[in-house]
Amino acid sequence: MEITYNLMTMFSKSFRVTDSVKLVASCPEARLLKDLPAGCRGVHDNCESVSSSDLVFLAVKPGVVRDVLDEVRAGIVPGRHTVISIAAGVRLGSITKRLPPGTRVIRAMPNVASLALEGTTMYLSDDPSNEVDQLIRDTLGRISPLCERVASEQLLDATTAVAGSGPAFVLLVVEALADAAVRSGFTRDLALKLAVQTVVGAAALCRHTGQHPALLRDSVTSPGGTTAEGLFALEKAAVKGAFLDAVQKALERNNQLR
Numbered sequence: 001m002e003i004t005y006n007l008m009t010m011f012s013k014s015f016r017v018t019d020s021v022k023l024v025a026s027c028p029e030a031r032l033l034k035d036l037p038a039g040c041r042g043v044h045d046n047c048e049s050v051s052s053s054d055l056v057f058l059a060v061k062p063g064v065v066r067d068v069l070d071e072v073r074a075g076i077v078p079g080r081h082t083v084i085s086i087a088a089g090v091r092l093g094s095i096t097k098r099l100p101p102g103t104r105v106i107r108a109m110p111n112v113a114s115l116a117l118e119g120t121t122m123y124l125s126d127d128p129s130n131e132v133d134q135l136i137r138d139t140l141g142r143i144s145p146l147c148e149r150v151a152s153e154q155l156l157d158a159t160t161a162v163a164g165s166g167p168a169f170v171l172l173v174v175e176a177l178a179d180a181a182v183r184s185g186f187t188r189d190l191a192l193k194l195a196v197q198t199v200v201g202a203a204a205l206c207r208h209t210g211q212h213p214a215l216l217r218d219s220v221t222s223p224g225g226t227t228a229e230g231l232f233a234l235e236k237a238a239v240k241g242a243f244l245d246a247v248q249k250a251l252e253r254n255n256q257l258r
Contacts, residue, residue, distance in 0.1 A: 025040055046071050061087070070098060073099055083104070085106070086110060107123065107156060108124075111166070117145075119146075120147070122149075160251070173199060
């Protein structure tokens, strides 16, 4: 599965594979197993990957979670195995009931920016111990500068809509800025670089200052200036409302996947 491949790629960038840290990926697609990053061992059997691991990531599409859990259940050993699901919309309860009693289960939601080690991960577990927090910091925290436990599954669903789908929404902004730069005379290559750095820089400014984005926006908007005119056009087109609607639609779709 593409999700498994992406997860292994993320971890291969953040872990130094040693005798104590081994990465095993189970996937039915020979193409992806052949192209796994260095240090990752690929197998075609889910049960084999579980038997050789202590930490089991359930990195599959929501529709096949039940089948995979039923397949590996016999090999899960409570006290040894911890199961971390990154399947969108699949509740903790529906996972735990398909595993042996006492199995530690964590539901987490990293996002695609983790491929660049700039991701976010929100997570939830019925186990309130600090061990869970440390485990997440030692794994998903390596690829996610923002890694936080949330209080409810509703917030994890919202994470899927905001941080999971959000990069696609922001990339649409990048694309639009690049197209606008081309329209203004830039070459396509330079236009894209300009658009990417503009978005990266704006986000970095927000993170660095800790100020609300509205305040930062106001600080660069001169009365009667070019930015004010551009912002007027965006407000007239209800761009902010469109983003709010996009997140809401993503959340509704996430809830349908339960």
